[in-house]
Amino acid sequence: MKYVKLKTGQHYSSSFLETLLIKQSYKLIIKRIDGKNLSIIDVGCGSDIGIKLMEKNNRVIGLDIKPYFQGKRFECIIGNVHAIPLKDNTFDAVTSRSSVNYWNNKNKSISEIIRILKPGGKFFIISIKHYKRPMRYLLLLLNYIICTGKKEKIEETKYFLETALQKEEIKKLMSKFPNVKYRITNHLLIYFCIEGKKLF
Numbered sequence: 001m002k003y004v005k006l007k008t009g010q011h012y013s014s015s016f017l018e019t020l021l022i023k024q025s026y027k028l029i030i031k032r033i034d035g036k037n038l039s040i041i042d043v044g045c046g047s048d049i050g051i052k053l054m055e056k057n058n059r060v061i062g063l064d065i066k067p068y069f070q071g072k073r074f075e076c077i078i079g080n081v082h083a084i085p086l087k088d089n090t091f092d093a094v095t096s097r098s099s100v101n102y103w104n105n106k107n108k109s110i111s112e113i114i115r116i117l118k119p120g121g122k123f124f125i126i127s128i129k130h131y132k133r134p135m136r137y138l139l140l141l142l143n144y145i146i147c148t149g150k151k152e153k154i155e156e157t158k159y160f161l162e163t164a165l166q167k168e169e170i171k172k173l174m175s176k177f178p179n180v181k182y183r184i185t186n187h188l189l190i191y192f193c194i195e196g197k198k199l200f
């Protein structure tokens with residue numbers, strides 16, 4: 001397998017509160033992965049925040065169409081989740097936080113994630129839940145505070161709220177994969193997590 005050591009990338013800066021939230025999210029994922037010395041790939045990793053946390057006890061790489069670096073440079077494959085340039089049955093776990101909304105072909109993306117997982121491997125896909133109007137405004141306001149009013153972050157949150165997956169869509173999507181056992185769980189109050197296991 002060929003990995004690319006990331007040498008270039010856009011600098012990514014997240015506010016103190018945003019970094020705290022992202023770290024908390026990845027810490028919860030680590031608990032759910034529950035294991036050591038595992039090979040993990042973080043799809044749509046963005047910066048190194050999640051990778052640095054997960055690699056304490058594991059071997060972790062990222063995959064992103066357009067990665068950023070926050071602190072230290074990290075091991076990342078530049079590629080699209082729609083066609084992951086890696087072999088079948090390679091990873092013990094696949095994580096992905098706040099990226100699924102961008103995947104144009106979710107069916108293909110999830111089948112790619114399942115393909116690169118080893119049998120028995122787990123995946124965790126996290127994103128903001130679907131909310132109706134008044135609650136959306138409240139969340140945007142909360143986001144405004146967390147991201148200290150940065151315009152591009154507000155735009156991104158708006159996009160996430162508008163494109164949030166509903167439970168029924170998730171169920172329909174996941175029903176296409178008979179080799180997966182999954183459940184939809186709550187994650188940090190306002191997020192959902194599709195938590196799945198590749199059976200064979």
Ligand SMILES: C[S@@+](CC[C@H](N)C(=O)[O-])C[C@H]1O[C@@H](n2cnc3c(N)ncnc32)[C@H](O)[C@@H]1O
Pocket residue numbers: 022043044045046047049050063064065066067068079080081082096097098099102103104
């Ligand atoms: C909002 S950022 C989330 C970054 C990080 N996971 C976090 O929670 O902070 C979404 C990331 O998904 C990446 N992304 C979007 N579409 C993608 C695709 N089709 N394949 C791989 N990565 C993708 C973007 O480049 C971006 O870095």
